[in-house]
Amino acid sequence: MANEHRKEDAAAAGRIAGPAPLPIVLRVNGETRELMVEPRTTLAEALRGPLGLTGTKIACNHGVCSACTVWLDDLAVASCSVLAIEVGERRITTIEGLAGQDRLHPVQAAFIDYDAVQCGFCTPGLVMSCAALLARNPRPDRKEIETAISGHLCRCGTYPHVVQAMLALGTREEPDLE
Amino acid sequence: MNDEFPRRREHFPVGLAHLGLETVEREIPADEPPALGPNAGLRQIGKNAPRWDARAKVTGAARYTVDVSLPGMLHAAVLRSPWPHARLRSIDLSRAAAAPGVHAALTVAEPPVSGKPIVLRYVGQPVAAVAAETPALAQAALQLIDVRYEPLPFVTDPDRAKQADAPAVYRKPELDKVPSAGLPASAAVYPLSGNVLGPESRNSRGDVATGFAEAAVVVDGTYRTQVQTHCCMEPHAIVASWHEDGLDVWMSTQFTAGVRVQLARHFGLPLSRVRVQVQAMGGGFGSKSQMGVYGRTAVSLSRLAGAPVRLVYRRDEEHMDSGNRPSSEQHLRIGARSDGTLTAISLHSHGSAGIAFGAAPGGIASALYPCPNMESLHYDVFTNAGPSCAMRGPGNTQGAFALEQSIDELAEKLALDPIVLRDRIDPSPVHREERRMGAERIGWSQRRAPASDPGPLKRGVGMAQSLWPANVQINTACEVRLWRDGSVEVLSSVQDIGTGVGTVLAQVVAEELGLEPAAIRVRIGDTEFPSGPPSYGSRTTASITPPARTAAWRVKEAFFRTIASAWQVDAHTLIVQDGSIQVRNDPQRRISWQEAAAALRTDRISATAGRADDYAGFRYRSGDAAMALNDLGGAQFAEVEVDTESGVIRVLRVVAVHDCGRPINPRQIESQVQGGVLMGISYALMEERILDSHTGWMLNPNFVDYKVLGPQDAPEIDVVLLENYQGFSASDAYGISEPANIATAAAIANAVYNAIGVRIRSLPMTPAAVLQALGLVPGGRH
Amino acid sequence: MEPFAWQPAASPSEAASIATHTTAEAMLTLTGRPDTQQAMLIKAGGVDLLDLMKEGLVNPGRLIDISRLPDLDGISGEPDGGVRIGALATLARIAAHPALQQSHAALSQAAALAASPQIRNRATLGGNLLQRPRCWYFRSAAHHCLRKGGAHCFAFPGDNRYHAVFANQGCAIVHASTPATALAAYRAEVELADSAGHRRRVPLADFFVLPQADMHRENTLARGELLTAVWLPPQKPDCRAQYLQIGERAAFDWPLAAVAAVLDMDGTGHCRQASIVLGAAAPVPWRARQAEALLAGARIDSATAAAAGEAALAGATPLSQNAYKLPLLAALVRRAVLSAAAIDTVLPANPGAP
Ligand SMILES: Cc1cc2nc3c(=O)[nH]c(=O)nc-3n(C[C@H](O)[C@H](O)[C@H](O)COP(=O)(O)OP(=O)(O)OC[C@H]3O[C@@H](n4cnc5c(N)ncnc54)[C@H](O)[C@@H]3O)c2cc1C
């Protein structure tokens, strides 16, 4: 009970929290999760550490590669540049929660079909950006797809297959599959 | 012929499949499987099986080294030199070691010659390390290390380093400790003058003076390439657990088996007590082949702390201290007769691998176009910069940029089409076919004279060729197991670094056993399994697929023998089809795979096979490494658009025509070729490690100012794959990664010349460089 | 990052009253000193602040989070045809705002080209205007340069390829904000509020400061002040605008050079008044006055546009490695003018534009 109280306090306007670790509540992938964080803990660190959701990757830690992309409500954000403590009541969706258990989101299935995966380290982030695009635009064209993934770096060079996979999900442009 | 090793004769298809195949008879070891027909007649090989671990990767379930977490695990942090050159006056770890949550602290830097003081030679060089209960505690403890440096004069610019009065990076007696950026070798065998080591004269032959005297035309140019960093998305990472029974390591590595050997040697452990594992691996490109300082550091910390330790580099550490592609300055002269026949090639090169050596621009200038007179002199220039290591197509990528532009220049002087000239001087029929196909796809016949477009936007088309040895790791083994329930496993320590070798293994085994690839459990990336090859040098598929097929074939033979003896037929009359085993031409005699397996005497049968020598022999062999008789090639064509007012080069289209022996999974190969091309475009247009010459610091150790190609910079890439059968091994498959990267920058440079009529001889070709080359920058041309 | 305490602000005035320093002040007086923990700093989206903190460039003791304050993120049309954009409006919302795309196209274009979709979803306009420079020496804790209170500028003797070509004496940063170039071309004003709730409006041109005036900060934001909004004056019906930038990457790259052109056209192909502002060229959005003068009253054609491009370079003082920016800026000005006047839109410039 006392804990409950403190949690609300931390989020409440005007109150000072930290720098010591404090309990917070996050709504992740449809579940309510309690965890301890310091104010300086980034969302990416909280997900990968205490929450054990290691599908979210950290590759640059400065918002430049977008490997750590998750959704806050419906918005794709770089979770390395968000503090866990500021998320509040917003819904967090990570790669683990994109599709139901043992199911694949259409973007995930298309990535498999078109081999839009090589080493795979940047892939969860790319999938999250592509799925966010698809949610607001079910038939994106090449330009829209490229813009939606413009924040991502992929050193293996999966971009062409990612675009192909996404085009295949829409119908505006026929993918040129051999 | 050696009597102890029985051999038999087999007939192999050879040639380019689309042009028609011939047959060659070869004698092969009797315990190798029969010749495999061309892909057209196969069920799994040559098909696009989905990537074996794609599902795990798209769902986030794939476990990378950075995701490995062990009970009681500590986190390491590394103290790095803030000075480009300094003597370590003193170091005291006691305060750091006593800090809250810290379990171990140690000095990482080693003296150049034992007993002498430690000298640090580049900014970012590891000095000491700590292991603590959280990453933040480890980071905080670094500040408690009392360390005193005596800064020394330094030099980071290779041009300056070449001068006689430049500060010396090394002294002669220290040379045998200089790290090698290439093959294991010692710098001490070369003369050292100031910071200039060499010359190394490889591949020289004939007499170039005579050759140039015979030449009707000579082209002469100086080409410069920059330092590129690997930028693996997964940083260098290791989790080391030193315990009573030995050492367990999870590592983001390109070579589990090799790292195990290095760890065992370094820490004085028997191989039997060292285990190295990697599940998913986030890219290496040459930078993750060794135990490395990070490996040794994490293991030492674990031993000291008595607990598992995780060490993961930050992005800035990656850029400063995890290897890079060395720079080069190549002075290339080529002489030819008026019909194009080459008479002499002279390549004088300098290159800097920082504090390492081995920056030579590869052997492509000597090997791609035969020429009787060749002189190749290379000098390494030491600078106070992080050491280079192999990077995708090491040497040849730099070399191709100079060579292929020079060949184009030569063609222009001879008034020949660049492809016509290459047809005359390149004897390889495979290359000729690659050029022909690429030319057709890109529309080469429509190619115009340089700078034909009247407006500010100018389009151009260019091409270049790549060359890479078809490497093979002899020390390669693979096991296949069949269980009593009919399930099958393939096992090897080989690691999948994103190349898809796991898929390929499943396809090869499935082909041999008449199953589907999805039915084969792939167990790799663990030294508990038979030693696999490294994932470098484009040798993985070439090394591992023959033993995989051989092992599967042997398991099948053993399995068939049990069935045949039950049925009282000759085992050689059995075939497997659609999950059933039957007597050929006798559909009555048929049993399902599972039923047959259930009758096995033991829980499983298994076979382990090693990599046999190529059936036609090797071109070269040394230790565990060998090279097949024929090289790997490829021709790449690029169409670019140059905005002559902004200097921006857009690559519009690339056609990449490649050969890799027998393609096993064309889709995955296409992925890898696209990756090689994109890395090549990135190298050509934007990447550059920038060091401040006054402080020695890297100015862009991030992804903001170190620019890596993004989705919008990627052109359409048309990948064309040849099926090139040679009858060299049980799979006849070879590699692709590096050839896909080698030609790209040169092809773009040739296309840029075709667009604007100005040759750009240095990389990267940024807007600033293009404007400069066009003479538009006040202050004049370079 | 060093540990810090966290305080969500209850109101703008509370935030203004708690904040002890501006980020620039904290970096100047406190960098590397033990009392750095005294600073209590305003955080909006946190994109720039966390970046600085991760590099150890500033270690505040407390962050005052204003990102959840209500009513600071509105984008609203004013009766006079102007637009007020709340400081907490994100770049993503600004880029996608249909009315703004109509009324102030250059701003939408600039916002859409800044950073990545992920960052635009977090980055606020206020924070964007107040972000600290990207000079790589400034961003490196190892280089204690003039702007951080050190003794010299590393860029002059060092690598200055991305630095300023105008007004670059002493310190040669370029202003980091992409939207600022467009805002300056629209002659926007910032609205500042203090802890007592007093609001003042300052023209952007006066808000940003040159190194000659103050080496240690990029704007005149005072401690205890909050940036609450940006005001865009109404546009004449015939005003046409174009923002263009060139980077080394097609997208998600700070520009090497940028320009925002706003032309008040008279319907006969002549320009009544022109506003030409260069980005990535100077420590502040750089008004190309000579180009503006040349265009005012002129008939817009390729010759006048080219002349404006040349005129825009007046007073440039390129450094050892950035003279390439001059032809780049000239070309961009010419293209932006032609494109704004709808004469020539064929030439590409924003390859990464959505
Ligand atoms: C990889 C990367 C690429 C980028 N590319 C671009 C680009 O191309 N173009 C571009 O323009 N920007 C770019 N940015 C910068 C980015 O747009 C800014 O960092 C962001 O807009 C800052 O906004 P914020 O809300 O996150 O500010 P914060 O980081 O929260 O704050 C920034 C500063 O402003 C102060 N502050 C914020 N809001 C207020 C307020 N209302 N009142 C008083 N003080 C305040 C804070 O104290 C802090 O000092 C890039 C950033 C990254 C990481």
Ligand code: SF4
């Ligand atoms: S240009 Fe300015 S910010 Fe950059 S080093 Fe010089 S003084 Fe510092």
